[in-house]
Amino acid sequence: MDNPPADVVVIGAGLAGLCAALEARARGASVLVLERAPEEEAGGNSRFTAGAFRCVYDGVEDLRTLMPDLSDEEVSKSDFGTYTEEKFFDDMGRVTEYRTDPDLCEILIKKSKETMLWMRDKGVRFMPIWGRQAYKIGGMFKFWGGLTVEAVGGGPGLVESLTNAAKKNGIEVWYSARATGLIADDEGVKGVRVKRGGKTVEVRAKSVVLAAGGFQSNPEWRARYLGPGWELAKVRGTRFNTGDVIRMALDAGAAPAGNWSGCHAVAWERNAPEFGDLAVGDQFQKHSYPWGVYINAQGRRFVDEGADFRNYTYAKYGRVVLAQPLQFAWQIFDAKVKAQLRDEYKIRQVTKVTANTLEELCAKLEDTDGKAALEELKAYNAAVRQDVPFNPNVKDGRGTQGLAIPKSNWANTLDTPPFEAYAVTCGITFTFGGLRINTDAQVLSTDGEPIPGLYAAGELVGGIFYFNYPGGTGLTNGAVFGRIAGASAAGA
Numbered sequence: 001m002d003n004p005p006a007d008v009v010v011i012g013a014g015l016a017g018l019c020a021a022l023e024a025r026a027r028g029a030s031v032l033v034l035e036r037a038p039e040e041e042a043g044g045n046s047r048f049t050a051g052a053f054r055c056v057y058d059g060v061e062d063l064r065t066l067m068p069d070l071s072d073e074e075v076s077k078s079d080f081g082t083y084t085e086e087k088f089f090d091d092m093g094r095v096t097e098y099r100t101d102p103d104l105c106e107i108l109i110k111k112s113k114e115t116m117l118w119m120r121d122k123g124v125r126f127m128p129i130w131g132r133q134a135y136k137i138g139g140m141f142k143f144w145g146g147l148t149v150e151a152v153g154g155g156p157g158l159v160e161s162l163t164n165a166a167k168k169n170g171i172e173v174w175y176s177a178r179a180t181g182l183i184a185d186d187e188g189v190k191g192v193r194v195k196r197g198g199k200t201v202e203v204r205a206k207s208v209v210l211a212a213g214g215f216q217s218n219p220e221w222r223a224r225y226l227g228p229g230w231e232l233a234k235v236r237g238t239r240f241n242t243g244d245v246i247r248m249a250l251d252a253g254a255a256p257a258g259n260w261s262g263c264h265a266v267a268w269e270r271n272a273p274e275f276g277d278l279a280v281g282d283q284f285q286k287h288s289y290p291w292g293v294y295i296n297a298q299g300r301r302f303v304d305e306g307a308d309f310r311n312y313t314y315a316k317y318g319r320v321v322l323a324q325p326l327q328f329a330w331q332i333f334d335a336k337v338k339a340q341l342r343d344e345y346k347i348r349q350v351t352k353v354t355a356n357t358l359e360e361l362c363a364k365l366e367d368t369d370g371k372a373a374l375e376e377l378k379a380y381n382a383a384v385r386q387d388v389p390f391n392p393n394v395k396d397g398r399g400t401q402g403l404a405i406p407k408s409n410w411a412n413t414l415d416t417p418p419f420e421a422y423a424v425t426c427g428i429t430f431t432f433g434g435l436r437i438n439t440d441a442q443v444l445s446t447d448g449e450p451i452p453g454l455y456a457a458g459e460l461v462g463g464i465f466y467f468n469y470p471g472g473t474g475l476t477n478g479a480v481f482g483r484i485a486g487a488s489a490a491g492a
């Protein structure tokens, strides 16, 4: 043994790991967190987020409890609606095609509200997502899509608050410390092998929590499990989630679970770097496609841009873009919707073409059949129903008629210059396949029994998300199951 033992060792200092560490510590355990990244790059995918959390609230009073700074004036100008347990269940069921593990899903939903309050008590501050999840209509902000709350300071603010809380509570964090294997025998897991400062050491523990993210940053595993072509996707977040810890758990007899060929992937700036850039965060994403039209390199539309609210389609459309020739597409808008485009369209690092006519625009689209694109855009324009008013707040039914690929809502003719086109490719966020856990976050073996001393939470757990994902659920998942894993590990 190279180091004094800890009661609980947590692998990964993202949201799931920090929540596990804080909960285990609150129950009296000594806790050591191992984080592979150097301190300046730590925080995992959690740090790259905007900090948006999907959680249950039964009305404005719940939101006021969570966000006591909300003023009467802000409340009077906002229609927050509700996001009940039933709605959250409906969303999870529908987008996962009813594959989500019912027991885990129930815990995710039922514990979402209390876990938000718990994070607030640990120092995280929350606010309504005025900018991205509400439209101002007649002086009122109307929230939509069940996603209403974000952490102040986004992902960086979230990680900073929880890291400070961890340090204040006597939790030790080792940075640049990569877990390379589990120490286990017939009685279960007894510790972790860690590479730190070029040296491999053993850390013994009564229990180990795995919270080291998915395998999205490993191109070889992407091609192996997600399928051919996935090695060509860009990674939206941290470069450190390479599936190491999933592999070491499988080696120790853990069972795989969930949608191993599935992942969360979005439209992402075509010329973005291979991995996420903390200075840009999530701003390479391009999520305003419901207000425009997609065109591929052959000049063809290929997806219903208005099938549903953005936060119910964005996580599956990255895959659709990846499947296009040259793995890219253009999002095309006219001046009518310019003010509605999200902030991420205003950054410097965009691949953008502007023109005063559709003819000129199509001729400028690099790597694209401009003639076919022009024909396609004209056919689209002619198919837009003009008898239904445009309303971004509801699925307005203003669709197209007679097209092989319809646009079901929010269809507007592209008729007002200047026209803009943004080039996007596929950005992978996280993988859906992972380890099998039970409702106490114990990792199950391939024989179906809990592996003594081994717990898991967050992205590396399988069985919760399949095919698609309701926006803002990844953070809630990390926090809810992180806490449960920490509590179980401390009680082991």
Ligand SMILES: Cc1cc2nc3c(=O)[nH]c(=O)nc-3n(C[C@H](O)[C@H](O)[C@H](O)COP(=O)(O)OP(=O)(O)OC[C@H]3O[C@@H](n4cnc5c(N)ncnc54)[C@H](O)[C@@H]3O)c2cc1C
Pocket: 011, 012, 013, 014, 015, 016, 017, 034, 035, 036, 037, 042, 043, 044, 045, 046, 047, 048, 049, 050, 051, 052, 053, 054, 177, 178, 179, 180, 211, 212, 213, 214, 236, 237, 238, 240, 241, 242, 244, 245, 276, 281, 282, 429, 430, 457, 458, 459, 460, 471, 472, 473, 474, 475, 476, 478
């Ligand atoms: C750009 C972007 C935007 C997003 N926006 C949102 C959003 O607004 N709302 C939302 O709900 N979700 C969002 N997500 C998804 C969300 O980030 C994840 O679902 C969630 O943060 C996962 O938390 P985690 O703790 O499981 O993983 P992570 O936060 O990724 O933490 C895993 C940690 O483990 C470490 N690690 C990996 N291997 C090892 C090892 N061998 N040894 C030691 N440490 C290791 C990593 O360095 C990392 O710090 C977004 C993701 C991205 C990339």
